[in-house]
Amino acid sequence: MSGMLKKEDESEKNVTLEDQQKINQFSRLLNEKLELQAFLSVRKDLHQLYDDASDELMLAADNEKVQFAVGDAFIFTAKDEAEETVEQCKTEIVRTMEDSQKKYDNKVESMTQLKTELYAKFGNSINLEEEA
């Protein structure tokens, strides 16, 4: 987030402390948003893996024991118990994803608000785009 305010600007818009606080706030939100984005993408992949696991377990023979990863080891587990654990994990993953998605949406909303305010005052002489 370097150099949000452009150099060699013609306009003589005075930057007030309030503007500065908005800029700081925007920068914080952007950081938090990017972190949430990364977290969500990891969770999404994880959810996919657990989905695949459910599918495979469904295909496995009923009386077969599967090895379930616990820590760095595997524990022999009855198929139905493994299925149950996988479902529980999936629910938990979905819950954290919904949680983070909500937070993410809130950040985006606040950022849009700040963007509108700052662009209204500074126009082209401020850069609040997220990729350089």
Added chain:
Amino acid sequence: MESQEGTLPLGSLNIEQLQNVQKSTEQEVQSLTEQLTQLTTAQQRILSSKRLAKEFGKQPEGKEILLPLSGSVYVQGKLCDTSTAMVDLGTGYYALKTLEEAEEYFQRRAAVIKDNVDKGTQALVQRRQMYEAVTSVLQQKMAAAQRQGAS
């Protein structure tokens, strides 16, 4: 980079070009060194697994041990099969093997890595020589330029 690195006519380059070659060669030396360190660590781990496979066969079945479930959780347990091991083949595949087969497997893995270590070492020696050559030509040229500037 140049395609025939060994035969790069260093003498025909100017100081700036030489400095660029020097810098990129230095970076190559650095990244090769890092790669080699990583490979050596991997090599040691595999050889240690090979030794473990061998040692494990000597353990009596039913032996009581404190076994790790994660880096910090241990539980009391009993060995119940000291003739078989499951090995991680990579990309998510695992296979059951006799301990002898497991040893052979780690031997093969170690051989692959050794191959890479050898190739990496060769490349490193070559890059180091290149770096020294560039540095020496660069020093000569700079000294010459200084003499010219002084006269």
Added chain:
Amino acid sequence: MGSMAKTKSELEKVIAEVRDMQKDVGKITNQQINLNSQLTENRLVEQELSLLKDDAEVFKLIGPVLIKQDLLEAKGNVSKRINFITSEMKRTDDQMALLEQKQETKRKQIMDLQMKLQEQAKQGAVQ
């Protein structure tokens, strides 16, 4: 002065295009490195599977579960994976070749524009 400014802005535009292309080159190079290491790893697994006896027990880790897999099926899956990686590698190679061609054209454009700019500067100085 007006025509020089025009040439200048044209030049800047082309330089920016080349810069974007270099970013793409970087991305593709990363993909290539990634695919390459995937190929190596899968080839090693393929080789190991080929050494196993027909009745060997093989498992595949899916998420948190290790599930028994038929050896033939495992071999089939790995070979499919290798085919996929190989075709992806070909695709990135083609992309790269195309990008290099484009870059070459753009570089010539830059040289031409720089020459044009020099000439325009000379003319401006004469007038």
Added chain:
Amino acid sequence: MGDEADLSWVVHGHADEHFGIPKVIFFDDVEKVVKEHEVQNTLQNLTALFQRYKFWETKFMKNKQGLQQKIPDVKRTIDVVKTLQKRSNSDIDEPITTRFELGDQIYVKAEIPKSDSVSLWLGANVMIEYKHEEAIELLQKNLETAETNLEHLESHLNFIRDQVNVTEVNMTRVYNYDVLQRRKQPEASE
């Protein structure tokens, strides 16, 4: 950071709640600052300050990454003990069959008899046996500590990043003010 820039007039007194990292002064009146301290000098001091903030930012980021690795690790450990606890509370009396990691890429089979305790590796060669619920309680406490530390780190990082932003904006404003002044009186510039 060997520079001896005098930063006393660009920062407020020490802010103790952030490891004594000073808070940068927001320039209310750029003109006044420039008249008092001159453009070059101001920019130099701000650049020096900017670099210090960046140094602190990198340092705190590293700590944060360390904690971010530790937290999932503790959570995983809690999961392991909870799995054991669930089994021990069930009416299944047979031992757990496991393949544990003997070494890199090698797993061997063992049986874990029904039990209500685990041993936790506490580091420094210390391993202590706990009942499942005691172990979970201890690990939970570790987790909470790590999470609180992470929160504190985040707050320091946010503080530092604010300072980075203010410093940057100050610099740009001083720079722009200078450009504008020169444009207004071109004859004054040499």
